Amino acid sequence: MSDDLVVPEIDTMVHEPARLRLLTYLSLLERADFVYLLGQSGLSKGNLSVQMGNLAEAGLVRVEKEFVNNRPRTTYALTTEGRARLAAYRRTLAAILDALPAG
Amino acid sequence: MSDDLVVPEIDTMVHEPARLRLLTYLSLLERADFVYLLGQSGLSKGNLSVQMGNLAEAGLVRVEKEFVNNRPRTTYALTTEGRARLAAYRRTLAAILDALPAG
């Protein structure tokens, strides 16, 4: 019946709101630490810890742990792959949104 | 301190991949029935039924049930509110994506 009309697959690792938020910050800031992301994202400590763990395990972010003033500091940054996945996601969503009416 | 850098809230009723997919079809087609969406979306019958129920309960889609050739047919269409929510979502996501690098 002619209708291909296929909505493309969405990368759920990126799409998930909490992670998309975090990835967006990292994309804008290049690097950010746990405390900053905690305040900025509004996520709970536990959720932030888990989601960063997920992103790291999936290879989208790199984690650096060090001690500063005798206190732990965990810093995150996008990996090359993370950047690529985000860019691909951006294209996918742009395609979907473009199909939607009303600018 | 200057950093407002706030990523806007996402409408999860729309954002959720399965529902976003369904809403996109409805947006493009104006109306679609259960069987069509089943084939096009790749969702299971169960999930499709549940997600359409969610969307209907949230007031984003209107449901029409009738019998055609003595067989049931369920047709869905966006409501005015559904259209508005989708448009708002579109703007929100566009804002997020615009902040991301790499056009």
Place this chain on the structure above:
DNA sequence: CGTCGGAGGTTTGTTTCGTAAACTAGGTTC
């Protein structure tokens, strides 16, 4: 009659998300 198939759900069970609370491990304060 019996049963096959299609439309539309509901039930069951797994996975993921999210919050809250407990826990770890060190530092500072009195």
Place this chain on the structure above:
DNA sequence: GAACCTAGTTTACGAAACAAACCTCCGACG
């Protein structure tokens, strides 16, 4: 040195998403 703070991690548990299997209604076929 007991009480508290900071930075994270882990655990417990509920809600939602999802797939697969099963159930219902009804007309068609043999």
